[in-house]
Amino acid sequence: MDGSLGYTQPSVEVRATTASNRVVILGALSAIATATARIYAREGASLVLVARNAQRLDALAADLRARGAREVFVSAMDLEAEAGKAAVWLDTWVAQLGGLDHVHLIYGYLGSQPEASASPAELSRIITSNFSSAVQWCEAAANILRRQKHGALVAVSSVAGDRGRQSNYAYGAAKGGLALFVQGLAHSLAGTGARAVVVKPGFVDTPMTDGLKKGGAMWASADQIGHALRSAADKGGPIQYAPGKWRIIMSIIRAVPAFIFHKTKL
Amino acid sequence: MNGPFHSDSTLSSWGRIVRDRHLVARPRFGDELPGLLRRLSPDAPGLPIGLRRSYGDSILNPEGRVIDMTALDRIIAFDRKTGLMRAEAGLSLSQALQVLVPAGWFVPTTPGTRFATLGGAVANDVHGKNHHTAGTFGASVTRLSLLRTDGSTHELAPGDQLFHATVGGLGLTGVIAWVEFRASRIPSAHLDAEDTAFMRVEDYFDIAADRKTRFEHTMAWVDCSTGGAQLGRGIFSAANWSPHGDLATHTEQPRRKVPLDAPGFTLNALTVRAFNSVRHELKRMRYGPYRTHYEPFLYPLDGIADWNRLYGASGFYQYQCVLPPASARDGVVELLKAISASGQGSPLAVLKDFGSNPAAGLLSFPMEGTTLALDFRNQGERTLRLMADLDRIVADAGGRLYPAKDGRMPAAMFRAGFPKWQDFCAYLDPGLSSAFWRRVSA
Numbered sequence: 001m002d003g004s005l006g007y008t009q010p011s012v013e014v015r016a017t018t019a020s021n022r023v024v025i026l027g028a029l030s031a032i033a034t035a036t037a038r039i040y041a042r043e044g045a046s047l048v049l050v051a052r053n054a055q056r057l058d059a060l061a062a063d064l065r066a067r068g069a070r071e072v073f074v075s076a077m078d079l080e081a082e083a084g085k086a087a088v089w090l091d092t093w094v095a096q097l098g099g100l101d102h103v104h105l106i107y108g109y110l111g112s113q114p115e116a117s118a119s120p121a122e123l124s125r126i127i128t129s130n131f132s133s134a135v136q137w138c139e140a141a142a143n144i145l146r147r148q149k150h151g152a153l154v155a156v157s158s159v160a161g162d163r164g165r166q167s168n169y170a171y172g173a174a175k176g177g178l179a180l181f182v183q184g185l186a187h188s189l190a191g192t193g194a195r196a197v198v199v200k201p202g203f204v205d206t207p208m209t210d211g212l213k214k215g216g217a218m219w220a221s222a223d224q225i226g227h228a229l230r231s232a233a234d235k236g237g238p239i240q241y242a243p244g245k246w247r248i249i250m251s252i253i254r255a256v257p258a259f260i261f262h263k264t265k266l
Numbered sequence: 267m268n269g270p271f272h273s274d275s276t277l278s279s280w281g282r283i284v285r286d287r288h289l290v291a292r293p294r295f296g297d298e299l300p301g302l303l304r305r306l307s308p309d310a311p312g313l314p315i316g317l318r319r320s321y322g323d324s325i326l327n328p329e330g331r332v333i334d335m336t337a338l339d340r341i342i343a344f345d346r347k348t349g350l351m352r353a354e355a356g357l358s359l360s361q362a363l364q365v366l367v368p369a370g371w372f373v374p375t376t377p378g379t380r381f382a383t384l385g386g387a388v389a390n391d392v393h394g395k396n397h398h399t400a401g402t403f404g405a406s407v408t409r410l411s412l413l414r415t416d417g418s419t420h421e422l423a424p425g426d427q428l429f430h431a432t433v434g435g436l437g438l439t440g441v442i443a444w445v446e447f448r449a450s451r452i453p454s455a456h457l458d459a460e461d462t463a464f465m466r467v468e469d470y471f472d473i474a475a476d477r478k479t480r481f482e483h484t485m486a487w488v489d490c491s492t493g494g495a496q497l498g499r500g501i502f503s504a505a506n507w508s509p510h511g512d513l514a515t516h517t518e519q520p521r522r523k524v525p526l527d528a529p530g531f532t533l534n535a536l537t538v539r540a541f542n543s544v545r546h547e548l549k550r551m552r553y554g555p556y557r558t559h560y561e562p563f564l565y566p567l568d569g570i571a572d573w574n575r576l577y578g579a580s581g582f583y584q585y586q587c588v589l590p591p592a593s594a595r596d597g598v599v600e601l602l603k604a605i606s607a608s609g610q611g612s613p614l615a616v617l618k619d620f621g622s623n624p625a626a627g628l629l630s631f632p633m634e635g636t637t638l639a640l641d642f643r644n645q646g647e648r649t650l651r652l653m654a655d656l657d658r659i660v661a662d663a664g665g666r667l668y669p670a671k672d673g674r675m676p677a678a679m680f681r682a683g684f685p686k687w688q689d690f691c692a693y694l695d696p697g698l699s700s701a702f703w704r705r706v707s708a
Contacts, residue, residue: 029294029295031294031337053295055297056297060340062340063341066342066344066351068365207294210292
């Protein structure tokens with residue numbers, strides 16, 4: 001029996017060593033946004049968090065500081081109402097951060113299709129939240145990125161935007177429109193050194209989807225989507241699915257002929 | 267209707283024996299808690315739950331409401347100089363370590379899984395391999411915030427009676443909103459460990475007595491499938507934090523996953539015996555000192571997600587008792603004999619000596635003596651009968667059972683083991699209850 005000094009290899013977490021990024025997160029209080037912000041915090045990034053509830057933003061900011069963020073600023077506002085002043089707000093935050101590397105647009109509103117069909121207010125809210133206000137923020141962010149020839153805009157759309165379906169065509173149309181808009185921005189930024197990316201998550205296990213039957217291979221965690229958003233800011237094409245298998249699933253769903261599709265309750 | 271509570275028909279604990287319908291709310295912000303608590307009452311009591319690593323029914327409230335605290339996982343403050351951390355109750359030890367370790371700190375004590383929440387660590391007053399030096403988790407808690415269903419909020423510290431009822435209080439005294447605890451300093455993320463084989467359980471006690479004066483972390487793995495002269499052969503592991511090495515954290519995601527329920531026969535007596543023998547030989551070959559990162563030493567099973575599925579679809583029980591020093595030697599031998607004779611041996615049996623540290627909570631499980639923990643695949647009546655036999659041995663020895671591991675102990679067993687249970691009752695929140703509590707308090 002030898003008494004040799006065996007060594008059990010630790011499984012060491014790889015930490016990103018990129019220079020600390022300066023990041024704006026629009027809609028910072030969702031589960032996906034929190035997961036994304038925590039990835040940046042661990043890298044030592046500086047962040048501006050924007051959402052409606054000041055007290056909740058402060059709680060998230062403290063968490064991100066403890067997890068390694070360099071500096072965290074919060075800005076409590078209604079992103080839909082303030083979209084017309086997007087350029088002014090972004091300039092303020094760029095000044096706070098001392099520059100800008102990534103902008104993540106994560107906010108959105110799922111709403112309810114039956115309600116939207118019955119109520120113009122609900123329909124309008126779905127379109128304003130997911131499309132009309134979102135594109136104002138995207139355009140303003142892209143203008144900064146184009147000027148500085150550097151950085152990335154990442155906007156969260158949804159696989160629901162790939163085909164109109166009876167269960168949520170209002171949300172789908174708004175998210176689909178956002179995807180087209182950002183695809184166009186990506187085209188307009190081509191060759192400048194700046195990028196725009198739209199990320200389309202599939203089913204995500206968040207409080208927004210609580211009450212649905214979850215689990216199994218079709219469901220991703222907020223953490224997984226956070227990693228997809230973080231990675232989209234660094235690399236990849238202008239339209240990304242999260243997880244990637246949704247690209248295949250949606251290409252099939254888009255290809256199903258209407259006479260078959262209309263027999264489903266999707 | 268049920269508002270923020272939605273129906274989940276398959277909620278279960280780690281042992282997966284009971285899978286029942288619950289109404290589940292998963293708040294994401296602390297400001298949602300008061301509204302959720304208002305929906306709980308003595309007629310329709312609820313229960314706060316975490317990562318559900320408790321094995322039995324102490325975290326179940328079938329047909330009732332539960333508040334899943336795991337999305338309340340924000341760190342409120344962390345002082346890198348003093349090691350004081352305050353965080354929402356749903357923060358996992360795993361996530362806490364991601365912040366603590368690089369700064370040269372570690373949770374004051376940890377159970378064998380890092381997938382436990384701070385709230386759960388307090389509510390079960392969990393212990394670890396360092397109990398004889400650090401005491402239980404509750405011993406390092408400096409403050410906590412407790413919300414009760416009468417709408418009151420209490421900021422509690424050691425010395426407050428409600429604090430000591432809440433530590434080990436199984437989530438029944440209120441909902442813990444946040445916890446502040448004192449982390450312990452580590453010189454590196456690595457341990458200098460040493461394994462010693464013993465061929466009889468009697469030898470365990472001599473080794474334990476010697477090691478606990480020299481090592482911060484001690485525990486033994488015991489093969490209870492062998493009888494006769496080899497009864498209770500095993501490996502004693504002891505370790506101290508190493509002054510050598512870096513402060514690397516663990517990988518958050520498990521490396522492997524059990525994709526589906528194993529067929530029921532996978533862990534029958536034969537395979538268990540084979541598994542144990544092989545493991546015994548392998549570890550004996552490494553007999554002696556070695557250095558290891560904390561992950562494989564403290565969390566050997568966390569590398570495999572959903573390992574509980576290895577016991578098959580009918581689930582499993584865990585049985586964990588502690589026997590006082592005077593009766594521990596004879597009692598442990600008797601327990602191992604009964605288990606070995608039953609042929610229902612478990613692949614993981616753990617022996618550890620607790621220190622004489624005073625209990626932090628009225629219902630804290632650890633007391634000075636020796637604790638034995640083992641798993642039993644659920645084979646219905648047969649398994650329950652064996653555990654009833656074990657109960658008699660534990661009761662005669664003046665021992666008690668660990669509620670976090672239990673899914674069947676009779677009320678009499680609980681009351682005999684926890685003489686302060688009646689004092690505890692004065693601090694119960696009438697709007698909270700669990701299947702476990704209804705059983706042992708009936």
